[in-house]
Amino acid sequence: MNAQTDWKGFLARRSFIELDARERTIALLDAGSFREIVGPFDRLKSPWLPMQGIVAQADDGVVIARGTIDGEPAVVAAIESAYQGGSMGEVSGAKIAGALELALRDNENGIRTRAVLLLETGGVRLQEANLGLAAIAEIHAAIVALRRHVPVVGVIGGMVGCFGGMSLAAALCSYLIVTREARLGMNGPEVIEQEAGIEEIDSSDRALIWSLIGGEQRTRLGMVDALVEDDATQIAKQVRTTFALGIPKAYRCEALDTYLTRIGEVDTSKQLTGVQLATLWGNKGDSK
């Protein structure tokens, strides 16, 4: 690789992380094919936030975009992390679940429709608690049903990452694409520190956090399928490469024997670093 190519590539790089949800969906769909549905002008806002003095965003923080990927019909659901931490409320959750349900319906009727989930979320929106949680359960159900027909590809870019009930959604996806800046975990470090104490985890120690749940660490453990640069073009390309793989032969969330062994062989009397765990688990073959 020569130095000039390096420079050009570097200057041409467009950060995916810096794009908002809408821009991310446009970046991933085939050029010119983007068409947003149930967008801000539909004004399907949260019925619950204004009751608590919180201003409702017109799209409730989720963008649903129709379009094509490599010429095939697709739907991309993108979570806007700048609004309420990308949290799932009644409407935002219903938009994602409903989009996946419609993709399922199309696939069942012979119209192959791909689905991509851009997961940038802290999980349930506490101000909508049980309706957020219920919507997440419906998203899980929809992913499991849809992925039998067509891959459901999840992308975690950062900087918020993917937490809470939506981390389960990520793990249910056919494939997961992450950046180094991404994090994937069930409970946020702050919550763990709050519940278990600072000795358990120091949530201000960024290096520690990424060493435990960051994109690179998840890649070491085989918990994700592709690690990509924070570059919109590369991520769009990786999404296409991933769809070309077709429906996976096995699902990570069904690797029961692998994880029985992995969890069983860990010495729980001490804490392991990310690298130590990867060494312990790394040679056991593909967990997927």
Added chain:
Amino acid sequence: METLRYEYPVSKPVKRRVHVGVVGSGDLEVLIEPVDGDTAQVVINTSVDGFGRVWKTVVDRFFTRFDGRVAIEINDFGATPGVVLLRLEQAVEELGQ
């Protein structure tokens, strides 16, 4: 949280609708849609109470330079007047495209 409403006399028709921004902390979203008739309507949903006069000044100023038959909805999460004007200008720029 409060809702503010203002009206302004306008004359130029507008051909498209535009959306910019996000209701993040210190930020806002702006929705602009065409309307018939010579009155522009502005609705502002803001998380911070008591700044009606500031909002009026900002929107008055905006309409001294902008003439369009529009309905504007603003959903605000504590943006400064500078940020509000920035978003409005961003929206107007997209309107012109």
Added chain:
Amino acid sequence: MSDALTIPTGPHASRGRVWLHALTEREEQGFGQSHSVLFADAPLGDIDARFIAVVPDPANRFPRARQGEVGLEQGWALANIVRQTIDAHRGGDERRRPIVAVVDVVGQAYGRREELMGIHLACAAAANAYAQARLAGHPVIALIVGHAMSGAFLAHGYQANRIVALDAPDVLIHAMGQAAAARITRRTVEQLAELGNRIPPMSYDIRNYAKLGLLDSLIEGVDADAPDAAAVQQVRKVLAGTLDSIRQDGVRDLSARYRSKEAQTTRAASIEVRKRLAEQW
């Protein structure tokens, strides 16, 4: 049926264990070396059903998962037990075995090990197994006898065809425990409770949860901690009726949750979103 149930007390006590025993009167099995996920097969109506509960396990290898949380072991154990149920189906005319998730889970396990080793994946494995069972035609019922909290409920119960709950003190479905939620939203517990009265999805009262249209039945008049024979019989009857209902409508997805009467009002936005998505698709 015995009138005198031996109810364990102390750190092993849990409504999950109580109800698993009461409903099956069988010796429960664990999975692998773990004693934190127990199951037993017993008749429900005219068929043998599998009853599964997550229970406290004070001696668990994982220090952060000893009080009935769903952690790494529990997630994968649930996945295994449900997978075995699916695989045991012999095909042909045989009806699929119903699965009853007996739910009393305080939450997911909060710990560094858990995050590092992929508790999100362990819980997804459990949710996946239940969803696969439902899609394969196993009638899946969640019976809430205590707490059904956030990720733990997503893993154990929320993929059920139908959800039934006891109308009893300390029966609680929520996204986050009251104390923790109060800390994070910077309110008092009393303020949160007041909010819950005005805003049903935020309520910690199971009767307000029932307004969301997600529950198939709310079973009244039952002592959740120490049910007598009559109470157990009442619950069995509801479960059997729910089973019949699942078989009758033959639906294998979760759409009943937004078709219920209550959902037309409290989940009107969820319904409108789906309608609008379909119109613009």
